[in-house]
Every structure is written in C-alpha cells, then in structure tokens.
Amino acid sequence: MKTNLKLLTVFVVLISLFSCQNEPIGGLDINAEDTIAVHSELYNNLARITDNPEEELPVTCVDFNYPITMYTFDTELQLLATTLIQNDALFLTYLNNLEDDYSISISYPITTQLEDGTTFSINNNQELKENIEACIEEVEAIEAQNCLFLINNCVWKVGYTRNIDNTYLGAVFNEDNGSTAFTHDDQLLFGSWTTVFIEGELHLNISLNNSGIVGDYFNYDWKVDYLDSNSIQLTHEDQSFVIHQYCDNDYALCTNFAFEKCELEDTPGVAEFTFDNYTFCITNILQIDSATTNLIYFETEEDAVNNTNAIASDQVYLNISQFQNVYIRVENLMDDTSYTISILIIAQPC
Known part of the structure; x- marks a missing residue:
C-alpha cells in the first residue's frame, strides 16, 4: 500500500570532528537531554522509520539525506565514537548493534525546505520525537482506514x-x-x-x-x-x-488441503493422484507465488525435512492408504528458506 504524503526531507547540519569512522575521540560537552537513549521511545521510532521504510511503512515521514554522522556515548556521556551513516540499512545496523546503556546524538538544527517554500526546522530531540510520532500516527491512521475499507x-x-x-x-x-x-x-x-x-x-x-x-x-x-x-x-x-x-x-475453488479422487475399479481404496494438479489450490491457500516457490512432495515428514525420496509431482502416484497424509516441502526460491505442510489425499468410492 503506497500513500502520497508530503515527505519531510531532513538535511542534518553536521559538526565536523575530523575523525575516522567509528574512531573513539574522547570527551564532548553534552547534556543528557541532548542524547537519545538506546531503547527509548524516540530511539525505537528512529529504528522503525529506518527499517525498510519503502516496504514496511506506506511513507517515510522523516527521510534522512545521507551521509549523516551519529555520535555514540557511554553511560558517563563520554563520546565513544563517530559513525558515518551512508543509507537506511547501515543506519538500522548501527542502531541494532548499540549496547543497552549507550546513547546517541544528532547535531541540530535539522532544516528542510517545504514544498510551499517555507523553511522547517527541528531544533532538539523533543521536536524530533513529536515530528516522528505525528507522522507515524498519520501513517497508522491511513493504514487503519484502508484496512477498514478492506474489511x-x-x-x-x-x-x-x-x-x-x-x-x-x-x-x-x-x-x-x-x-x-x-x-x-x-x-x-x-x-x-x-x-x-x-x-x-x-x-x-x-x-x-x-x-x-x-x-x-x-x-x-x-x-x-x-x-x-x-x-x-x-x-x-x-x-x-x-x-x-x-x-x-x-x-x-480451494477450501482446504484435502484432495479426493475416485478409487480404481480393480483396487478399492486406491486412486491415481497427480500432485501438479493441486498446485493452484495449494499456492492459493498459502497465498504464495508459484513462480517463486517450489513444491516438493514426500510420503513422510522426515523425508520432507531432509529433502530425500521425493515423489515425482508430474507423474501418477498411487496412494498407499485410503486416507493418506502427504508432506510438502515449500521452498522459497528468492531467499532459499523452506517449511513443511501436509495435505490429505483420499481415495473415494464413486
């Protein structure tokens, strides 16, 4: 879901400290209220808008213009390091790898030129917190309204x-x-x-x-x-x-993972199943894309987990019991992950 909101593009006025990335540089005169504690509400919201903003949220309310420099402090507010952040992914990695008792700081003011030509400034952590919260609330309200229409x-x-x-x-x-x-x-x-x-x-x-x-x-x-x-x-x-x-x-068309076929005349309780015929229903129920998913069939769950003794899905399979569980290894071809589900095949008298 994409929503067109006015983006606040952030231009951070940085203090040049002439140090290498992640290099400890000693003390800096700063107050506790000027820092952002790890796992504080503001810290968590910064992580939220940085975490895949184009995918997880319908809009990025605060859009940082990279590169930016972040300052890391210990519990005594001693400056431990400066870190040059080049993109959202690196920003999120930086935030996720800080010690619980550390804090961070951004240099203020943060200024931007709005679409109507006016200048907008954020001058401290409180204003940054209020801006991010307002944007996230607007995002959540839009999501809720769209969800309400959907429901x-x-x-x-x-x-x-x-x-x-x-x-x-x-x-x-x-x-x-x-x-x-x-x-x-x-x-x-x-x-x-x-x-x-x-x-x-x-x-x-x-x-x-x-x-x-x-x-x-x-x-x-x-x-x-x-x-x-x-x-x-x-x-x-x-x-x-x-x-x-x-x-x-x-x-x-597809309600569950139970698939029935008429039993063979000469072999009661046995029917011919071709598993490729069930691909549409299985992917439809799982809500997955058949183009990026591989379905592999097995007689036992252990075989499905170990990916051994697969059943040829394009060939006729004769069930070994009238009501038989068959196990499917569902492979995501995009990220090489997999999980296992079971279906029920039934040989019905007709």
Whole structure:
C-alpha cells in the first residue's frame, strides 16, 4: 500500500570532528537531554522509520539525506565514537548493534525546505520525537482506514497459519453491512461483524450465533493488523489467525488441503493422484507465488525435512492408504528458506 504524503526531507547540519569512522575521540560537552537513549521511545521510532521504510511503512515521514554522522556515548556521556551513516540499512545496523546503556546524538538544527517554500526546522530531540510520532500516527491512521475499507468488502476466507492446527482453514465470512454469514464444511452460521477503533487501533468484533466450539473459537474482539492488500491478521490474547479477501469466485475453488479422487475399479481404496494438479489450490491457500516457490512432495515428514525420496509431482502416484497424509516441502526460491505442510489425499468410492 503506497500513500502520497508530503515527505519531510531532513538535511542534518553536521559538526565536523575530523575523525575516522567509528574512531573513539574522547570527551564532548553534552547534556543528557541532548542524547537519545538506546531503547527509548524516540530511539525505537528512529529504528522503525529506518527499517525498510519503502516496504514496511506506506511513507517515510522523516527521510534522512545521507551521509549523516551519529555520535555514540557511554553511560558517563563520554563520546565513544563517530559513525558515518551512508543509507537506511547501515543506519538500522548501527542502531541494532548499540549496547543497552549507550546513547546517541544528532547535531541540530535539522532544516528542510517545504514544498510551499517555507523553511522547517527541528531544533532538539523533543521536536524530533513529536515530528516522528505525528507522522507515524498519520501513517497508522491511513493504514487503519484502508484496512477498514478492506474489511467491509468482498468475501473473507480463513487462511493457512504455520504452527497452529488450522482447524477452520478455508472457512468463509461473507460480510454484509455489519452482519456476516459463516460457512465451514457443511455448517452455516450467522452473526455480527463489527469494526471499531480503540485508541487508534482497528478492532473487529465477531459474534456468531453459536455457543459451541465454533463460537468459542471466533467470538472475540480481535485486533486487526494489516498484512498486505488482501490479507489481515486477527489477534486476541495468544490466539491469532489470518484471513484473505476474495472479490471473485475463486474463493470457492480451494477450501482446504484435502484432495479426493475416485478409487480404481480393480483396487478399492486406491486412486491415481497427480500432485501438479493441486498446485493452484495449494499456492492459493498459502497465498504464495508459484513462480517463486517450489513444491516438493514426500510420503513422510522426515523425508520432507531432509529433502530425500521425493515423489515425482508430474507423474501418477498411487496412494498407499485410503486416507493418506502427504508432506510438502515449500521452498522459497528468492531467499532459499523452506517449511513443511501436509495435505490429505483420499481415495473415494464413486
């Protein structure tokens, strides 16, 4: 999600100390209020706007013009080093590698020319803190409003979440002006679907007309976290799951990881499966790009973890039990990471 906001481009007026990068240079006359303590609120916000600003936040509120010089102090406010920062990645690395009891400093004033021609200045840590907080609040408000629009449109389907049982994988919420129809397997329930802002955070209150295990699972006030343009994460205490938005009929094509085929006439309980035929549904449920993902199939989880004894996914496979778990090694070709999921293949009498 990209949002056009007025960027505050920061020109830092630096004090030249004629020292090499990271070279300790001794004392400097500075007050504690002029420094930024490691893990303070201002420090954490600086790290936040520096951490992949073009990807993690819809806008960078404070955009540093590099290079800049940062000063590092110990607990006695003795200047330990100056560090020349060349880009956001190096700034984040610098911030993440400071000792917990250290502090840092930027030379003020920070000035910039705004689009209307006026000059804007930040003169101390307090003004920097207020500016960053105001920008982050604006960013979060925009995210919340976009998320609110997202929540109240189209169909939502419970997605796959790693490391949980995924009992309701493929369950569908069909929202309609504050009410919802919930479907899972052959069960149809109705209830309310209410959004509310609590201290700037978007919450979704789900209340299904069910006092059984379904209601026990879903009937809570959920904190909403925006993941991407069609996905949000709902969290209540230590419980969390992901839902994906579908604005076409594809949501009905793939509901879970159970795949059925008619058993062979001469061999009851055995059917022919070609796993490549299930690539669309598996990638659709996982919300991954098939062009950058490799799916490898195995009969055992151990083989999937070790990447041994793979099943040829483009050839016919005969199941070894009527209800059989097959394990998939999901490989991300972009970063060489992988994880394992299981699917269920079923040989059905037809």
